[in-house]
Amino acid sequence: MTADATTGALDLESRPRLAPGVRLKYDEARSCWVVLAPERVLMPDETALEVLQRLDGKKTVDALVAELVTAYDADRGEILADVTELLNGLLEKRVLAL
Amino acid sequence: MNAPRTTGSQLPPPMAVLLELTHRCPLQCPYCSNPLQMDQVKSELGTAEWKSVLDQAAKLGVLQVHFSGGEPTVRPDLAELIRHARAVGLYTNLITSGVAANKARFDEMVAAGLDHVQLSIQDSDAATAEKIGNYAGAQQKKLTFAKWVREAGLPLTLNAVVNRHNIDRVGEMIDLAVSLDAARVEIANVQYYGWALKNLAALMPRFDQFEASIATVAAARERLKGKIVIDYVVPDYYAKVPKACMNGWGQRFMNITPAGKVLPCHAAETIPNLQFDSVRDRPLAEIWAKSSAFEAFRGTDWMPELCKGCDQREIDWGGCRCQAMALTGSASEADPACGKSPFHAQLRGMAEAASHAAAPEFQYRRITPRVDQKSDAPEPVAG
Numbered sequence: 474m475t476a477d478a479t480t481g482a483l484d485l486e487s488r489p490r491l492a493p494g495v496r497l498k499y500d501e502a503r504s505c506w507v508v509l510a511p512e513r514v515l516m517p518d519e520t521a522l523e524v525l526q527r528l529d530g531k532k533t534v535d536a537l538v539a540e541l542v543t544a545y546d547a548d549r550g551e552i553l554a555d556v557t558e559l560l561n562g563l564l565e566k567r568v569l570a571l
Numbered sequence: 572m573n574a575p576r577t578t579g580s581q582l583p584p585p586m587a588v589l590l591e592l593t594h595r596c597p598l599q600c601p602y603c604s605n606p607l608q609m610d611q612v613k614s615e616l617g618t619a620e621w622k623s624v625l626d627q628a629a630k631l632g633v634l635q636v637h638f639s640g641g642e643p644t645v646r647p648d649l650a651e652l653i654r655h656a657r658a659v660g661l662y663t664n665l666i667t668s669g670v671a672a673n674k675a676r677f678d679e680m681v682a683a684g685l686d687h688v689q690l691s692i693q694d695s696d697a698a699t700a701e702k703i704g705n706y707a708g709a710q711q712k713k714l715t716f717a718k719w720v721r722e723a724g725l726p727l728t729l730n731a732v733v734n735r736h737n738i739d740r741v742g743e744m745i746d747l748a749v750s751l752d753a754a755r756v757e758i759a760n761v762q763y764y765g766w767a768l769k770n771l772a773a774l775m776p777r778f779d780q781f782e783a784s785i786a787t788v789a790a791a792r793e794r795l796k797g798k799i800v801i802d803y804v805v806p807d808y809y810a811k812v813p814k815a816c817m818n819g820w821g822q823r824f825m826n827i828t829p830a831g832k833v834l835p836c837h838a839a840e841t842i843p844n845l846q847f848d849s850v851r852d853r854p855l856a857e858i859w860a861k862s863s864a865f866e867a868f869r870g871t872d873w874m875p876e877l878c879k880g881c882d883q884r885e886i887d888w889g890g891c892r893c894q895a896m897a898l899t900g901s902a903s904e905a906d907p908a909c910g911k912s913p914f915h916a917q918l919r920g921m922a923e924a925a926s927h928a929a930a931p932e933f934q935y936r937r938i939t940p941r942v943d944q945k946s947d948a949p950e951p952v953a954g
Binding site: 482492493494495496498500502503507509511512514564565566567 | 583584586587631632634635660662664686687689724725726728754755757796797800
């Protein structure tokens with residue numbers, strides 16, 4: 474089934490995952506993580522990597538945020554805002570799917 | 572000071588390599604990116620040679636491999652090469668016309684681990700599309716191929732090259748991409764060198780056609796946000812700033828011809844006096860770092876004063892070397908697509924004149940034997 478990766482569709486119950494044809498891998502030559510996608514390579518920063526590594530298509534945004542709040546002992550509202558912005562950006566680029 | 576070093580350990584590894592597995596193709600598009608003098612089948616690298624190229628590319632830090640041509644699916648070993656590329660960790664992209672492979676062959680490629688497919692269309696209108704490709708029945712085959720790609724769960728990009736005959740249907744092409752469930756559509760105006768330069772008058776759109784296409788794309792982007800990514804490559808002849816061709820010569824990308832010559836861009840052979848190394852003679856890492864063709868225009872040292880003194884020099888890297896060659900007679904000039912180039916007005920005038928005249932017949936792309944098979948002499952400049 475093809476998910477309509479409409480940006481407005483993301484909510485707390487969404488279960489984002491890497492879109493088909495997108496892979497996250499560690500690049501030995503550059504000593505960093507890379508996202509390999511159709512016609513593009515993204516180099517995620519630390520925060521983006523932290524999020525991408527936790528996405529499995531089963532975990533909800535709500536659960537993801539809870540994990541990050543615990544891991545970083547941070548404010549839930551702030552984390553939710555950052556995560557939402559990041560996920561929406563990646564959905565728009567079709568790097569993630571719902 | 573900020574220019575990338577031309578040699579030594581500072582040179583970053585290449586991001587991508589495009590393999591022209593063959594120059595054979597059932598289509599004869601008059602804007603084909605292959606050179607006017609194409610490699611013959613007997614000169615093509617064998618399976619083991621391509622596998623060695625893939626091994627070397629992965630080791631060098633290449634992340635993505637594009638299997639292209641010609642039409643890459645006419646190579647019986649394509650699935651084997653895809654499997655090998657995946658085994659060494661490369662992201663695999665197939666760039667195809669979609670007219671040459673049957674379902675069984677396609678299934679082999681999927682099983683081999685193909686990551687992504689870029690399917691070309693010549694137009695949304697079948698009659699014009701088939702006139703451009705000079706291949707009756709191509710459109711239905713392409714639509715069927717697109718269906719196989721999505722049924723296999725692979726992401727699909729639709730590639731459309733636009734010109735005076737189809738640019739008025741940019742909106743329909745985007746709609747076609749959506750109906751085929753493509754995640755991305757790349758609409759690119761013709762780049763005029765090689766075959767396309769030969770066919771410039773038959774292809775150049777009018778400026779008002781181009782402006783209308785910009786508006787159509789902008790509206791479609793808004794309407795289809797999050798549903799499909801629309802990339803639009805504008806025509807150089809109507810541009811004010813040049814493209815960062817290949818993201819900088821010799822900085823990201825390598826193109827390997829069917830016979831194994833390694834080029835900084837697919838059209839680089841149109842520049843006389845460049846010496847290209849072959850993977851048959853030299854390791855790929857050494858070619859990337861030291862090949863004189865790669866060093867010729869890497870960084871900013873080669874630039875004319877116009878570019879050296881410009882604050883865009885490390886953004887557009889002086890634009891396209893092949894276009895500078897074809898239109899000014901020197902590959903070391905600024906790309907005439909740049910509004911600051913002394914050749915810019917002439918370029919624009921040429922486009923205006925050609926696009927308002929009646930379109931001549933296409934000169935279709937064909938493989939003709941080289942006059943001297945053994946010669947490594949540079950290709951003559953087209954036009």
